Amino acid sequence: MDINDYVEEAVKYCSSRTPWHVADDLGYFIHFTDLGDKILGYHLRIGNGKTIALNSKLSSKKQEFVLAHELGHAMMHAHVGVSTFTSKTLYSVDKMEREANIFAALLLFGHREMFTIAELEYEYEIEADVLKDLLGGRMGQKMFWEY
Numbered sequence: 001m002d003i004n005d006y007v008e009e010a011v012k013y014c015s016s017r018t019p020w021h022v023a024d025d026l027g028y029f030i031h032f033t034d035l036g037d038k039i040l041g042y043h044l045r046i047g048n049g050k051t052i053a054l055n056s057k058l059s060s061k062k063q064e065f066v067l068a069h070e071l072g073h074a075m076m077h078a079h080v081g082v083s084t085f086t087s088k089t090l091y092s093v094d095k096m097e098r099e100a101n102i103f104a105a106l107l108l109f110g111h112r113e114m115f116t117i118a119e120l121e122y123e124y125e126i127e128a129d130v131l132k133d134l135l136g137g138r139m140g141q142k143m144f145w146e147y
Helices: 003-014 019-025 060-076 095-109 117-124 128-135
Strands: 029-033 039-046 049-055 082-086
Touching: 003 019, 003 060, 003 095, 019 060, 019 095, 039 060, 049 060, 060 082, 060 095, 060 117, 095 128, 117 128
Parallel strands: 029 049
Antiparallel strands: 039 049, 039 082
8 A cells, every 4th residue: 555545544534634633543642741952752552541642742743743753653663562653764765654643644644635734843843855755746746835
């Protein structure tokens, strides 16, 4: 399956694009805790127990992106029991981390008809170049900043 297919499956199953609803519908316990300055969140699956921890020091929008990223791991990389989102994860070239980043971007922004990279950069505290890389060409149409 393509990453877009996983996003659409999540939206169809959960009837929402909101990561908080998707996590709830998939049976994840969301835990907010101070994880320091380097760890932004993590996904942990042991047996039937499913937890996503989010750094309580982050803004609510940054928490939302980290949650969406960890849900990407949960859906696409179910065989991995633990994944950690650090301050460097957005820049990772690791295949699974890039897939989870793209999943998060598509889940959060793929339904928006109109937005600017500057708005998303400000709202989610993610650099414009990273957003362009994650979204570019993956939404089934030419991005408005390419016209």
